[in-house]
């Protein structure tokens with residue numbers, strides 16, 4: 001396992017559409033392990049492969065104590081969304097920016113897991129938010145383009161030192 005470099009705001013790859021995974025081979029399994037390690041190292045709760053520079057439709061999510069599950073979603077497809085929620089959001093590719101966005105309250109997604117099994121996940125609240133955020137990445141979309149006007153907060157490191 002290895003920590004990979006996270007692609008940051010301004011990197012053109014973040015705007016590209018990721019390609020479906022056609023075979024879950026060693027390379028994909030290593031990618032998944034590395035994505036988890038990279039995400040945990042940054043205290044993130046979700047990561048899409050494009051964020052480590054790989055244009056494949058692979059997502060990992062772990063909300064930690066929120067629900068204690070570790071999700072791997074390969075070639076995910078949103079089947080249904082329901083309701084909406086206004087939520088605070090950030091992204092490991094925009095490490096100093098936070099803002100409010102509107103996300104569905106509930107989502108149903110179909111995908112393959114790392115064993116190639118077809119899975120269906122019903123996510124609510126924070127899980128629904130995370131799934132939508134990461135699936136957006138696979139389409140080259142980032143949260144900063146859909147924030148509620150006036151809610152952007154930019155955190156400057158060391159701004160409390162003056």
Ligand code: NI
Pocket residue numbers: 090091092093133137
């Ligand atoms: Ni993100």
